Amino acid sequence: MREAVPYAQETSFIGAPYLPGETERARDIVLRLERVSLRYRLPNERLSSFKEYAIRRLQGRVRWVDVSALRDIELTVRRGDVLGIIGRNGSGKSSLLRLVAGVLRPTSGRVWLKGWPVSPLLEIGAGFHTDLTGRENVYLNATLLGHPKKVIDKRFNEIVRFAELAEVIDAPLRTYSTGMMMRLGFAVATAWDPTILLVDEVLAVGDEAFQVKCGARINSFRERGVTVLLVSHDLSLVRTLCSRAIWLDAGSIRAAGSPDEVADLYHTAVTAGAVADSLDAGTR
C-alpha cells in the first residue's frame, strides 16, 4: 500500500512521515486516512426556512452545489505522534478533525482509527449546564464523551481531586469562576487517557497560565503515548509541541513533514500571498 500514497501533483512532500532519525519500523498506527474526500451538498443559497424551501422547490429554483472540503487526503498517524495541522481558514482543518471524531463520514475514502470514541478537548463550558452542580455536570459531561456511569463512578474522586474542587463539587456550576469551570472540563476530558486527543486551538481560550498548563499536559500525553491532533494558527506552538505537521490548503495536503519545515513553507507562502494581495489591492 505504501506506493499508493498520493502526495501527488500539487503536494510537495518533504521528509519522511516520521520523526527525523527514526527508523522506519512498523510503529503501531492509530489513525489512517485513505484517499479521504469530503463534500458537502449545499443549496446555492442558504435556505434555512422551510417556507422558503417549499416555495423555491415549487418554483423549481433550488439548485445545489457541491462544496469540496477535503480532497484525497492520505495520512498515517502513529502512537505518540503529535500532529500539527496548519492552514488558512476554510482549508479543511476543522473538517479533518470532524472526520477523525466520527462526527462526519467521508464522502469517499476511508477513515480508520483506534481508540473510539475519540475525545476532543472542548471549549470551556461546552456540554455543561450552569444550573446543575459540579457533580451532576461531571456525570453529564463524561457520559457525553461516551463513558458509562459505572466507569465514571470509579474515576469520580480522582477527577474532583485533579480539578481541586472537592469543597464546591455540590454547588451549582453558576457559582464557579471561569477558571474553576475550565479545570473541571479539563479534568473530565483528560480523566481517561485517550488514544487520540483532538485539540482545536481556536477553541482553547484562556489565559497564558492555562495555555502553559495545556502545553505541559499535551507533552505529558505525548510521553505516555497518547496521540494528539492539534489544529493551530500559532506556528510557534506547532514548532514546539508537535512531532509532525501537515499543511492543508484548499482541502488538500500541500506539505507534510517535520513541524519546522512545514511551518517555514507555510510561513513563506502566507507572507508571499499577503504581499501579493496587498500589491493587488494597491494597483486597483
Added chain:
Amino acid sequence: MVDPLAISLTHVGPSALVGEAGGLNAQLSAGENVYDSARRELPLRHEFLEALRYRDLVLQLVARDVRTRYKRSVLGVGWTMLSPLLMMVVLSVVFSHLFRGDTPHYPVYVLSALLLWNFFAQSTTSAMTNLVWGGPLLTRIYVPKAVFAISAIGTGLVNLAFALVPLAAIMIATGVPLSPSLLWLPVPVVLTAGFALGVGLLISTLAVSFRDIIEVYQLILTALYFLTPVMYPVSVIPVQDRWWMQLNPGYYFIEAFREPIWAGRGPAPETIAAATVISLVTLAVGWIVFSGRADNMAARI
C-alpha cells in the same frame, strides 16, 4: 455489556494495513475500540446499538432536564402538576355547562386527556429543540443523535408520572372511582411514547435543515389540539362528520388513555389495535428516516 465496536476488533479490514504494520491486530490493546468508516452497517441497526451503548447518557439527559426544570421554579415539582390543573379549572368553568349532558365528571374527562396531550406535545417539541440546541456540541463530538429524541420522551414520561398525582386527587375529590381498569394505563402510555418518539424523530430530521419547523410544528399542534377530542366529547360532533376524527391518530391514544381513568373500563380492543398499529408504523418510519440521515446531520446543524 456487549460492545458492538469491540466485537469488530476481530475483523478489522486487513487489506489496507497489512503492508505497513503487519502486527497491527496483535498490537491492539484491550479497551481500544476501532472505528472504520468503511464498515457500514445498516443505519437503523447501527443507530439502535449506539443509542443502547449510550443509554447512560439518555439517563443523564433526562436527569438534567428534570432537575433543571424543578430547580429553576420556586414551586418545584408542583409546577408540572399545577399547570394542567389550572387549565382544567378554566376549561371546566367554560365548558362543563355546555357538555353537561354528555360528560359527567367533566374535570376528570378533560384533565386526563390534557395530561396525555401535554406529554405528546412537550416531548415531541423538545426532541426537536434538544437536537438543534445540542448542535454546536454535535459538530465536535460523536454522540448517537437519537439519544436526544429518546431522552426527550423519557423526560416527558417522568413529568407525566408526576402529573398523575393531582389527577388522582381530582378523581377522588370529584367522586370518580379509582377502578382496577387503571392497570390498563401503561399500555396507552407506552403506545403514545412510541408514537411520540416516531414523530419526534421525523420532525427532528426536518428541523436540522429548517429551523422554522419548530414554529410550524407549534401551529400544527394547536390545530390538532382542537381537532382531537381533548376538551369536548366525541358526541358533540355530528355522526356524519366523525370520519375525520377517526383519521386523527391522536384520537386513539387519547381514548385509550382516558377510558380507564374516566369511564372506569378498559379501552375498546379496536382503539388499542389502531393505536398499536399507528405507534409501531410511526416509530419505524421515524427511526428509518432519522437514522439514515443521522450521519451527516453535523454538517447541517
